Amino acid sequence: MEHKILLRETDIPRQWYNLAADLPTPMLPPLGPDGKPVTPDMLAPVFPMNLIEQEVSTERWIDIPEEILNILYRWRPAPLRRAVYLEKYLKTPARIYYKDESTSPPGSHKPNTAVAQAWYNREFGIKRLTTETGAGQWGSALSFACALLGLECKVFMVRISFDQKPFRKHMMAVWGANCVASPSTETNAGRKVLEEIPDTPGSLGIAISEAIEQAVTDSSGQTRYSLGSVLNHVLLHQTIIGLEAKKQLEMAGEKQPDIVIGCAGGGSNFAGLAFPFTADKINGADIQIIPVEPAACPTLTRAPVHYDFGDTACTTPLMAMHTLGHAFIPPPIHAGGLRYHGMAPLICQCVVEGLFEPRSYHQTTCYDSALTWAKTEGAICAPETSHAVAAAIDEAIKAREEGNDKVILFNYSGHVLMDLTGYDDYLSGKLSDYDLPEEELQKFTKDLENLPPAEQRKSGRW
């Protein structure tokens, strides 16, 4: 048995998988400020039309351009690994596989869509991209993609991460990008927040507002905005993860996974691995699919489904999703990439349909699992990824207790090498856990009453 299951480049998937084609019920459309569905034209100042077409597509398979593959070959196909050392440590009969997305130069799965988005923007004649970043994984990924494709890149980085993770901005600078702390004084959205809360840790919602504002106010028309998660086309680009993993599981002699796990902030790494298996589940396969989120930002596990803005300044179209309210600023947990008030609408719809079983963990539980991982498998995972590791360990222990040789597959979404302060805090006993108090949840979701409700589709929360 090999520890790594490696695909040849000639076996890389040549099409992305679009889950929208197979959903039991169609998606609720994004709405404009007037409550009416937005049209592609309305999104044109923000995104290039070729990506807007992907955003609204219901084609099941979408070809990956050869030039994009030629960039992805720098690190793809990514290895599927079997966590034999962890299995042995846990004395579990389960077979634990993980898709190693930490091997990209920026260290996470994010370049899968960053490269695609930069390429489509360049094809459309765009010269400059703006974006936001939480922990810095996405900002680094877009900087990397822009460097390879010759685009300018501007990154608004959530203040708390900007301060906690200084190496990330150096990394973006190596790839030629310009990164500033958000809220910044460069935009109206940023200045407004700074005026109200000068010492704010910032949030992804605020940073998104800033990046969109700077894109749409560029009078040259050559700037667009790029989002690292949440949207349909972003999740689409990530499905290469799950499509590779399916081939690799087959090479390893596994018919299908019993359990598929990914951490979920905006949802892109989770969806990237899970959606190809979700298709199998829709077609009757018995697969448990688990998005894992922080207890401090419990979007799927505790928030209602409602139409809400994707950003704090209410700039984006309204999307039907689980949301803690666009004004919610998550506590400064180390898993910066999971600090988002909403969640990808495609994922929310699957939760409503009963296809996924979301769960949440405290950060100390996650760091504890990450240490077990480091001392068995050897590598040190990102704090976001540690949420998936924690769930995989729990499932492997359950399999042992039940005497069940389940196949567990999870997404190892990134390493942590630019972000080791969280481990230091944990080892020094400085980390605390946080459960969102019910009254806080009520407070932030109360604003949703003024927005259109998401239509009742099922007996669930929808």
Add this chain to the structure above:
Amino acid sequence: MEHKILLRETDIPRQWYNLAADLPTPMLPPLGPDGKPVTPDMLAPVFPMNLIEQEVSTERWIDIPEEILNILYRWRPAPLRRAVYLEKYLKTPARIYYKDESTSPPGSHKPNTAVAQAWYNREFGIKRLTTETGAGQWGSALSFACALLGLECKVFMVRISFDQKPFRKHMMAVWGANCVASPSTETNAGRKVLEEIPDTPGSLGIAISEAIEQAVTDSSGQTRYSLGSVLNHVLLHQTIIGLEAKKQLEMAGEKQPDIVIGCAGGGSNFAGLAFPFTADKINGADIQIIPVEPAACPTLTRAPVHYDFGDTACTTPLMAMHTLGHAFIPPPIHAGGLRYHGMAPLICQCVVEGLFEPRSYHQTTCYDSALTWAKTEGAICAPETSHAVAAAIDEAIKAREEGNDKVILFNYSGHVLMDLTGYDDYLSGKLSDYDLPEEELQKFTKDLENLPPAEQRKSGRW
């Protein structure tokens, strides 16, 4: 043409290659303080006997224990990659291959010997290892190996790196090691230096003295010292790099490389790649083999060959090597792993024999090459590795100018993700270059007059 040439685990080399078996003239023996060759027994308080046997072995092939392979599988075999994007950028007819040693969990080639050393120590009944580290790559690697093998680990980290690279100590802590800045107040050697130069940046030589002192003064007899480079057995363990690369070049359809390049501080990553090809060169193959060092610490390119101590406190046996003098403290360049006053005696002997063609570069040239690398190949290399990248780029340009489709192979010894401050300094224009003034060289090598000279073997510098 695949960008990555991947070996299966079943094709991993099962023996290390020992260059000592094939040297044109035998090595000069290490000498004790009395000027007489040291015996294995004299090294016993420092190293376990099984490693001492490897140190003095002249067997050509030494079996790699199965248990060591089973640990190495976490990241080995390592990929050989072709730098197609850099080739295109340079418009060179050369084919540039690099052995990617950055894929180990600590991020460099160092675990190849760390795992072997920890394993042999454990076999010998040792419970605790002490060591020194420069940039932190070696300390991280030994911490990693000790975590996997259940040993305690103590790391003395050169002060300048300890301050510049805080994430390295967090990384070591994750793997359960204890890391302190050197010189420390924990040893006589450290206290002595601090008394004389309280604000010293430290050096590998001082840190080695501290680590050896703490190993040999442990009255339980269960502590030994572990060195990350220089010694024969360390270089031996690294030959898995070159042995894998030979198989992979063959898979890529290349008969042999024309040029083999590695950066050289103590010499282990360079030797690991180069020695299997050095054997071919001794047997008549036409291969140019280039160790690359910093101009600020020009051991092979400017220092005399002489018997000298490996550490500052004159604790180690005397070794015949190129040396800047054991009292030399290299300037605080970012490539901390290349800040060593001496060089592996096996490598020095090859230089004297005319088998290698050492060269040196300034750090700004190296960072400039590293940026070219990051914007073409995508990844961000360690400052040490950037020396090899600079030489590979120069050779590729030369091949273009000569219209020669040479095969260039270099060792991509590590990534930089815990150490991005050097890039920030470079991009902010804060980095300066340093050439060792001739009078400084004279000053530090003058002390060598009191030590036994290295025997004259060839008409060269020896």
